[in-house]
Amino acid sequence: MAWIVGQVVGNEYTIERELGDGGFGITYLTFKKNGQKVVVKTLNDKVQQRPDFAKLQEDFLNEALRLAKCPHPHIAKVGPIFQEGHLWCMVMDYIDGGNLADRVVQKGILPEDEALLYIEQIGAALTVVHQQGLLHRDIKPQNIMLRQGKKEAVLIDFGIAREFTPNLTQTHTQFLTDGYAPIEQYYKRNKRGAYTDIYALAATLYSLLTGVVPVSALDRESGTPLEQPKRLNPKISDQINQAILKGMALKAHNRPQSMDDWLKMLGIATVAVSPKSRIATVPVSPKLKPAPIFLFGMGMLMALGIAAIVRPPNISVVISTQPSTPTPNATVTPTVSNTPAPVVPVPYSSSPSYPVSVDSLMVIPPQFDDAHQFYEGLASVKINGKWGLIDKTGKTIISPQFDNTYGFSEGLIKVAINKKNGYIDQNYGYIDKMGNILIPLQFDYCYEFSEGLASVRINDKWGYIDRTGKMIIPLQFDDAHQFFEGLARVEINKKYGYVDKTGKMIIPPQFDYAQSFSEGLAAVRIKGKGGAILTKQVIL
Known part of the structure; x- marks a missing residue:
């Protein structure tokens, strides 16, 4: 009520x-x-x-x-x-003001300079969001407020924000806004990353400068073209027109992979945000008594490093506002679980005004600039701008040397080293748990191993390698995804089909879009009609 x-x-x-x-x-x-x-x-x-x-x-x-x-x-x-x-x-x-959607309705499309000012502000905010391993997932003009009498934009509504691990396939709820959501949000199980929010912010800029909501990614996938924003508003500069189109590339790997990269395409000078500006998180149980609980000054905490804790059941996490020995104002007790307690990365603060104490849980002291979750016994950590790997005792297994690392899959971890050549480009390869480079960094892009094979891209064509780096299925596809249940979806001339692990085309390319097989079925779409396939039979 x-x-x-x-x-x-x-x-x-x-x-x-x-x-x-x-x-x-x-x-x-x-x-x-x-x-x-x-x-x-x-x-x-x-x-x-x-x-x-x-x-x-x-x-x-x-x-x-x-x-x-x-x-x-x-x-x-x-x-x-x-x-x-x-x-x-x-x-x-x-926030005493309206949103950007109302601003366009009431006063018309924005001048390019003003639109870029708001995009710069929201882009900087999203950089912080992404550093926390989060995605907003619902960026649109309606979720960007303007402070009354000021040219200051504020991002609101984190209701469907979710954690993400770069380049790992994850299951997310399918809540989205047509026109602003990229194609990966239409499918429950898909890879997501900073590029997901980049698409939405680029679409927002498109709308601010044209007064038109872009055609949905789902319609684009079915063949409806995206009108270039400059055709709708000739006053848009060529640089901004191209940056919008690049940010709204239908395929995720064709978009800029970081917010900073996309803002540079817009000609916006970005300011690096320290990964140490982090806030401790506290799990909240829905079984708490109906007494007020306050996040005292959490927005003011400045973390001094990243640590790892193990949180066994029935251990309380205390938030305190006392400058000396913490006095609990609120104690939140996690729900009891028989699952072995995981080791998780947490930001840690020793601020004298707003200390956060996690009593008797610290197993790896604060020392990292950033840290990711453990996969197959190892976690990626960042020191001085480079990534390495530690085990659950905190011992350095692979010294920090990579520009990016990703989660282990089937005993191998994907790593990347940047090479500056105009724009930043990344070469990808694979190492084992001892740090040995088993597959040289030679790919323009690649995915994690699945069922013994991994899809890789060189010069805009995809193929599949095995765990030794041998090319099992030659470079020939416009797009290629991971194997599930013995089949992988591939794209040729804007149509999707399925190959087996020998490269044999089991189901010829015929679908406008297709998902991976799960429990013997795969969702497909032909001319806007969705259905499912079972082996070679099409069910529409």
Whole structure:
């Protein structure tokens, strides 16, 4: 049931009016007892009726924690979290202004310089988001607010933001906005990365400069062309026109792979954001008592390094605002689990004003500029701009030397070394757990091994290698994906088909799009119609 005007929630916030009701959350403008206006967000009536409501409550709480991890002047600040009845609620800054979509409707398309100013601000904010291993996944003009009387943009609505591991296939919920979502968001299981948000931000710039929502990625995949923005607005410069098209490349590997790279294409000078500007995260259990819990000053924490902890069940994580010995204001106890406790990377702060203590859990002291999750017993860590690998004791297994490392797959890890040649380009190869380069860094791009083979790209053609680096299936495809259940989807002349591990074309290229096989079936689409295939039989 929606709250009514004048209702007091959280013993502090009086409802003034409803601001918006989205797919998950509903937001209200409220004023505190001291007269300050703030936004209160909670889950809407529709979500409350869903059978997975408890899970969505957890996601909602995680949104608050994700926001707390990303302190930036162009990201909406999160305040306290409290419980009203059975609903968890989040307090956020009130941004007294409209969104960019309203700005275009009311005053027409933006001048190029003004649009680029907002894109630069949001791009800088997303750089922080991506450094935290997060994706926003719903960037669009409606989610970018403008402060009243100022040319300052603020990114809002992290409701579907998710963690990601670069270049690993992961399962994500399929919530998206047509026109702004890239093709990988239309499929539940697909690779995602910074390039996912780059597509959406490029599409946002497209809309700001033309007043037109771009054709959806799904329609583009089916053959509908994307109109060049310069044709809709001849005042757009050639450089910006090309940068938008590059950022909106249909295939992820054809887009810039980092926000910084794309902003440089726009001619925007970027400022490096230190990976040490990080915020500790705290897991929240939905079983907490209905007492207010505050993220005290988390937006102000400056982490001094990355450490690793192991969190066994029934261990409380304490957040304190005391400058000396921590006194717990709130204790959050994770749900008990019989699963062996993982070792996870955490940002760590020793700030005297806002210390975060994780008692008796630190197994690898703070020392890294950045760190990723453990895969097959090893984790990637970053020191002085280079990546290496450590084991679960913190011992350096492979000294930092690579510009990028990725998760292990079938005993091999993909690594990259940058070579500057105009734009930054990366050469990819594979090493084993001892750091031996088993497959030289020679590929323009490649994927992880799956079922003994990995797809690799050289000069815009894809093929497959085995674990020795031998080319098993020659370079011949326009695109090639991982093997699942003995078959891999490949693209030739904008049509998808399937090959086996010998390279034999089992299902000829005929589909506008196709997904990998799972449990004997694969989703495909022909002329806009979706269906599934089983061996050579097409079911539409």
